[in-house]
Amino acid sequence: MSTPEGRPADTPPSVADFAAANLSRATGAGLDLHEYQRVTGELAAAQTERGEIVGLDSWGAAFMRAARGHLARAERATTVISAGEHFRTAARWFHFATLGPNPESALAATEADTAMGRALDLLEPGARRIEGPDFTGWLRGPADAPTTVVVVPGLDSGKEEFHDVIDALLRRGMAVFAMDGPGQGALAATTTVRADYHQVIGQVADALGTARVGLVGLSLGGYYVAESAAREPRVAAAVTVSGPFRLHWDALPQPVRDLLSRRAGGQEAARRFAGQVDLSTLAPRITCPLLVVDGGEDVIPGVTDGEPLARLARHGQYVRIPHGDHLLGNARPDWLAAAADWMSAALTEPAPPR
Numbered sequence: 236m237s238t239p240e241g242r243p244a245d246t247p248p249s250v251a252d253f254a255a256a257n258l259s260r261a262t263g264a265g266l267d268l269h270e271y272q273r274v275t276g277e278l279a280a281a282q283t284e285r286g287e288i289v290g291l292d293s294w295g296a297a298f299m300r301a302a303r304g305h306l307a308r309a310e311r312a313t314t315v316i317s318a319g320e321h322f323r324t325a326a327r328w329f330h331f332a333t334l335g336p337n338p339e340s341a342l343a344a345t346e347a348d349t350a351m352g353r354a355l356d357l358l359e360p361g362a363r364r365i366e367g368p369d370f371t372g373w374l375r376g377p378a379d380a381p382t383t384v385v386v387v388p389g390l391d392s393g394k395e396e397f398h399d400v401i402d403a404l405l406r407r408g409m410a411v412f413a414m415d416g417p418g419q420g421a422l423a424a425t426t427t428v429r430a431d432y433h434q435v436i437g438q439v440a441d442a443l444g445t446a447r448v449g450l451v452g453l454s455l456g457g458y459y460v461a462e463s464a465a466r467e468p469r470v471a472a473a474v475t476v477s478g479p480f481r482l483h484w485d486a487l488p489q490p491v492r493d494l495l496s497r498r499a500g501g502q503e504a505a506r507r508f509a510g511q512v513d514l515s516t517l518a519p520r521i522t523c524p525l526l527v528v529d530g531g532e533d534v535i536p537g538v539t540d541g542e543p544l545a546r547l548a549r550h551g552q553y554v555r556i557p558h559g560d561h562l563l564g565n566a567r568p569d570w571l572a573a574a575a576d577w578m579s580a581a582l583t584e585p586a587p588p589r
Contacts, residue, residue, distance in 0.1 A: 251279040253291055253335065259564030264396045265327050274301050295337025302328035302346065309353075319357035323398075326350035330395040330420070341424035347395045348421040365412065367438040369429075371421055372414030374443070375401070380410035382582040383445050385436065389454030390428070391494055393420025397453060399567065400476075403575035404451070409582070412443060416459070418498040427500040430511035432459035433466040440469045447471040449582050451574075452478055453562060457527075458512050461544055464525060465517040472581035474526045474574050477562050479538045480518075484509040486537030518547035524581040525551045528570050530559025552577075 254275035261271045278297050302325045309321035329347035333340045348371075355362040355373060363374045372394050374383075384404050386397055394413040404411045415421050416435045418428035429435070436459075440448050449472045452460030457478010464473040484492070484506050492505065499505035527545040545553035554573075559566040 249279070250275065250291060250294065253294070254279065257331075257334065259560055260396075260562055261331060263399055263562065263564035263567065264331065265324065265398045266331065267324075270301065274298065291335040294335030295332045295339060295343060298328050298332035298335075299337075299339065299343055299346070302326075302332065302343075302350070306350065315357045319354045322350045322354035322357065326354060326395045327398070330393055333393075333423070334391055344393065344421050344423055347393065351395050365439075365442050367442050369422075369426070369435045370414050370416045370439055370442075372412055372439075374410060374412045376405050376410035377408065378410075380408060382408075382447070382449060382579070383410040383412060383443055384449040384451060384578060384582070385412045385414060385439055385443075387414065387416070387432075387436075387450060387452040387456035387459050388419050389452075389456040390418075390498060392454060392456070393423075395420070399571065400451060400453070400575075403571055404578065407575055407579045409449070409579060412439065414439060423498065427504065428455075428495075428498045428508055430462070430508055431466075433463040435459075436463040436467050436470065440467070445469070447582070449473065449578050451578065452476070454478065455512075457541065458514065461514050461521065461525070461548075462517055464523055465514075465520040470523055472524045472578055473521070474528065474578055475541055475544065476528045476570075476574075477530060477533055478527070478541050478544070479512055480514050480541055480544045481539040482509040482512040483537040483539075488536055491535070491537070514544050514547075518544050518551075519549070521548040521551070523550065524577075526554065526574060526577050526581075527551060528554045528556070528563065528574060530561060530563045530566065531555055531557035532559060533561040533563075535561070 262268050274297055278293055305321045305325035309318045312318035326347045329343045332343040359375055365374050386401055394415050401411050401413055417426040446469060448469055450460040450470055451474045453476045457475030460473050460475050464470045496502045496505040499508045525548045527541040529540045542553055545551035556563055556566045556569045563570055
């Protein structure tokens with residue numbers, strides 16, 4: 236969502252700029268650094284040869300080719316582990332094929348979903364697909380886990396992306412439900428974003444059959460998590476990462492407005508949605524433990540960061556990593572393990588008074 240330095244906010248980025256802006260996000264999602272640089276480097280070179288200044292028209296196709304390369308490796312693999320790992324990697328490449336302009340975004344999201352399912356069938360046969368009216372996802376981890384955490388993606392992310400966050404929670408013995416909600420991932424082509432996300436989290440809690448659930452929300456998912464913590468009583472602890480406290484539509488960069496318009500079903504719907512993303516009155520209603528993590532280098536016009544959320548919530552804690560970018564993919568040692576430990580403790584220790 237950030238705009239490359241030195242380029243006007245409303246100017247579309249070059250392939251090189253877009254690739255650099257998404258580098259830490261890509262590696263955080265599990266893409267191999269060298270393969271990412273090779274794929275995006277070839278795109279940038281082709282763009283330069285054509286004499287173009289801007290344009291990302293080939294992004295989606297290139298990432299889908301990389302994904303299909305891993306599907307082919309999975310089919311040739313001689314062990315279940317190797318096949319599963321290639322399917323999992325393919326899912327992540329397919330997901331990243333949806334980030335730039337791509338006429339086949341819906342197909343890429345479907346392929347990501349399918350590949351992740353095939354990976355889990357091989358690597359984690361105990362994983363369960365759970366679906367509801369407004370969500371779909373995978374429940375992973377021990378069947379007898381004492382606590383469950385729901386990982387909520389953002390505006391253009393999905394359940395295939397945040398593997399490092401999911402793995403950190405799983406290693407601490409928690410069950411994890413990685414989900415897509417309205418306008419996200421596998422549901423992006425058939426649904427639109429909604430600001431009353433607590434309705435979706437309520438459906439998830441019903442389907443999981445749990446009286447207490449932890450939430451981790453990333454980017455716009457941070458707003459979804461905070462809104463849900465204020466309105467859904469079964470939320471027992473929440474972590475937001477790079478989540479907005481408020482959106483100001485007129486100040487948002489044009490690429491962000493365009494993306495939001497696609498996910499909301501039109502510009503007017505997007506404008507209305509952005510106007511609803513405001514936690515000013517909801518933050519004081521959050522009574523569960525809340526950890527807010529922001530990056531000091533995550534500066535997007537029109538987006539108010541999470542500091543007011545932590546300050547206004549009854550049990551809010553604020554962590555700001557000065558060198559962290561959006562999603563803090565360049566600073567994971569500074570927050571990820573600590574946030575996973577915090578969530579584990581928050582869900583197992585006695586709840587604070589509400």
